[in-house]
Amino acid sequence: MILIVAEHAGGKLAKSTLEMVTAARESGREGPVTVLVLGQGVAEVASAAAAVADQVLVADLPQLAQYSAEVWAAAAAQIAQEGEAHTVLIGGSRSGREYAPRVAVKLDAPYLEDAIRLSVSGSALQAQRYTYLARVTETVEAQAPVTVVTVKPGAFAPAAASGEAGEQYDVELELPTPRVEVTGRSVEKSSRVALTEADVIVSGGRGVGSPENFAAYVEGLADRIGAGVGATRAVVDAGWRPYAEQVGQTGKTVQPKAYVALGVSGAVQHLSGMGKSKFIVAINKDAEAPIFKVADYGIVGDVNQIVPALIEAARK
Amino acid sequence: MKILTLVRQVPDAEARVKISAQQVDLEGTTLVIDGMDEYGVEEALRLRESGAPVEEIVALAVGPKRVEDALRTALAMGVDRAIHVETDEKLDPIALSRVVAQIAGQEGAGLVLVGGQEADWDSQALGAATAERLGWPQLTWTNELKVEEGSLTGRHDVDDGNESFRAALPAVVTTQQGLNEPRYPTLPNIMKAKKKELRKETLDTYGVQPTVRVVNAEIQTRARLNRMIDGKDPQAAAAELLDLLRNEAKVLA
Ligand SMILES: Cc1cc2nc3c(=O)[nH]c(=O)nc-3n(C[C@H](O)[C@H](O)[C@H](O)COP(=O)(O)OP(=O)(O)OC[C@H]3O[C@@H](n4cnc5c(N)ncnc54)[C@H](O)[C@@H]3O)c2cc1C
Numbered sequence: 404m405i406l407i408v409a410e411h412a413g414g415k416l417a418k419s420t421l422e423m424v425t426a427a428r429e430s431g432r433e434g435p436v437t438v439l440v441l442g443q444g445v446a447e448v449a450s451a452a453a454a455v456a457d458q459v460l461v462a463d464l465p466q467l468a469q470y471s472a473e474v475w476a477a478a479a480a481q482i483a484q485e486g487e488a489h490t491v492l493i494g495g496s497r498s499g500r501e502y503a504p505r506v507a508v509k510l511d512a513p514y515l516e517d518a519i520r521l522s523v524s525g526s527a528l529q530a531q532r533y534t535y536l537a538r539v540t541e542t543v544e545a546q547a548p549v550t551v552v553t554v555k556p557g558a559f560a561p562a563a564a565s566g567e568a569g570e571q572y573d574v575e576l577e578l579p580t581p582r583v584e585v586t587g588r589s590v591e592k593s594s595r596v597a598l599t600e601a602d603v604i605v606s607g608g609r610g611v612g613s614p615e616n617f618a619a620y621v622e623g624l625a626d627r628i629g630a631g632v633g634a635t636r637a638v639v640d641a642g643w644r645p646y647a648e649q650v651g652q653t654g655k656t657v658q659p660k661a662y663v664a665l666g667v668s669g670a671v672q673h674l675s676g677m678g679k680s681k682f683i684v685a686i687n688k689d690a691e692a693p694i695f696k697v698a699d700y701g702i703v704g705d706v707n708q709i710v711p712a713l714i715e716a717a718r719k
Numbered sequence: 720m721k722i723l724t725l726v727r728q729v730p731d732a733e734a735r736v737k738i739s740a741q742q743v744d745l746e747g748t749t750l751v752i753d754g755m756d757e758y759g760v761e762e763a764l765r766l767r768e769s770g771a772p773v774e775e776i777v778a779l780a781v782g783p784k785r786v787e788d789a790l791r792t793a794l795a796m797g798v799d800r801a802i803h804v805e806t807d808e809k810l811d812p813i814a815l816s817r818v819v820a821q822i823a824g825q826e827g828a829g830l831v832l833v834g835g836q837e838a839d840w841d842s843q844a845l846g847a848a849t850a851e852r853l854g855w856p857q858l859t860w861t862n863e864l865k866v867e868e869g870s871l872t873g874r875h876d877v878d879d880g881n882e883s884f885r886a887a888l889p890a891v892v893t894t895q896q897g898l899n900e901p902r903y904p905t906l907p908n909i910m911k912a913k914k915k916e917l918r919k920e921t922l923d924t925y926g927v928q929p930t931v932r933v934v935n936a937e938i939q940t941r942a943r944l945n946r947m948i949d950g951k952d953p954q955a956a957a958a959e960l961l962d963l964l965r966n967e968a969k970v971l972a
Binding site: 544583699711 | 730732733736738743811812813816835836838839840841842843844845846847848850851852856857858859860872876877878879880881882883884885886887895896897930931932933934935936937938939941943944945946947948949950951953954956957958960961963964968970971
């Protein structure tokens with residue numbers, strides 16, 4: 404079987420889980436697509452998963468109320484072994500890419516990380532992935548009885564509910580006690596269109612000047628044209644914007660129809676997260692800024708003058 | 720406590736990537752210590768300087784002859800000695816973790832520091848895989864770290880924000896930008912580093928085979944329009960850009 408470990412948050416099944424179901428069905432690997440739901444109070448998540456999967460395994464336990472790499476790895480490996488899974492799919496989120504390697508080691512399995520495409524070649528599983536700051540696409544393969552894969556968010560279309568709901572089964576788990584104690588948590592919330600779902604993204608860099616200007620220019624323009632808001636790492640590190648909005652190597656990878664970069668220099672680590680956008684627009688006062696090399700439309704100018712004019716013109 | 724800090728060597732971030740025979744070709748490329756690993760080296764030094772009970776800091780690299788340069792940099796930054804497992808074999812992170820874990824065991828390390836994301840292969844797997852092999856807890860995306868007798872506290876990024884944590888040692892920590900500002904090796908330290916131990920080992924000792932094979936690599940560049948609009952008249956520039964986005968790119972209604 405193909406085992407998918409569900410990602411969910413706030414009692415809702417995450418879109419990434421639906422994407423993994425598509426990845427599983429398109430992979431060419433045989434067997435029922437099985438979703439494992441780990442958590443507490445996850446009945447709703449489990450039925451949402453049942454709408455797209457062949458079967459759903461549910462572990463609704465107090466020890467699973469909070470994510471822990473050690474616990475999630477133990478749970479996924481145990482179910483993979485008992486169910487004789489040949490393919491284990493895990494979300495390519497921060498947490499997914501954190502515990503998936505532990506699952507691979509537990510199962511003595513190879514690990515294909517951050518896959519954007521899956522296929523079968525003979526008895527090997529092949530995955531495509533971006534490497535070298537998303538400048539290279541590599542095809543990698545592993546040949547083993549079981550392979551662990553993380554799936555890059557946004558790379559596959561979310562699966563739509565099929566006619567018949569999959570069966571749900573409760574599973575028993577033997578779980579370790581997590582050794583990392585969480586002593587505080589700060590959750591970042593962005594009220595806007597999720598970056599990975601936005602058709603258009605307006606993104607700001609240090610060149611916009613201040614958090615106030617960021618609100619006026621980046622959010623102002625985004626609201627005007629119905630776009631999501633992105634930011635560079637420099638802006639996030641400075642505390643102007645939440646990490647949830649960071650685009651790049653260590654932030655999100657986005658692929659909107661249009662990406663509008665305001666006061667963004669275009670460092671390779673930023674390009675690696677947005678370089679696959681269909682159209683790239685750059686406004687920067689430095690004609691030599693690297694962002695112009697990847698831009699479809701560029702304006703050499705001061706954001707303080709150009710952006711208010713843009714917001715005004717977009718109003719018409 | 721002994722700290723083991725891993726260093727990898729990667730192309731300079733700005734370097735052009737070349738492909739030959741369907742594989743990434745590093746011939747003639749400037750190679751540097753992976754920035755993410757450099758945060759690990761720096762953090763080990765800072766932990767000791769801040770009075771944490773650190774007996775020794777050992778840098779480890781697995782790779783071809785040239786990787787020595789990255790180890791020399793780590794020695795010049797201030798680590799005490801280095802181990803180089805010399806091999807031309809390209810090991811994926813799961814295979815590599817086998818080497819790192821064995822050495823951490825032999826050395827009796829109490830803390831292993833690994834870069835959070837490789838700048839070349841973009842993998843985040845090595846720290847977690849090493850932790851699992853050692854049976855240790857792991858902290859990833861760490862941007863604040865304090866070590867006391869037997870335990871570790873700090874802060875790290877998670878899916879939807881960040882968390883402060885406490886964990887018992889031994890542990891594996893993966894580092895990232897923001898944790899510290901790595902120091903530049905000074906000339907006297909570069910001279911001193913030449914006398915420090917750089918032990919050579921061979922991969923055979925560790926009985927490790929790659930588990931993933933690279934079938935091919937391609938550079939996919941999209942041709943961009945590179946259409947520049949004069950910004951001297953902001954109103955005219957704004958109107959022209961909106962017109963292009965609506966009528967040429969058709970991305971705005
Ligand atoms: C390991 C690592 C990981 C990283 N990950 C990421 C990542 O995920 N995402 C990311 O973005 N970065 C990342 N970075 C950081 C990256 O290298 C750059 O430092 C960062 O992207 C720069 O942000 P910036 O363009 O906002 O700022 P700057 O580089 O300061 O550029 C500001 C730009 O604004 C322009 N400007 C200034 N004033 C004006 C004005 N009035 N009008 C118009 N233009 C103006 C300037 O000409 C300049 O080009 C990472 C770095 C490392 C080492």
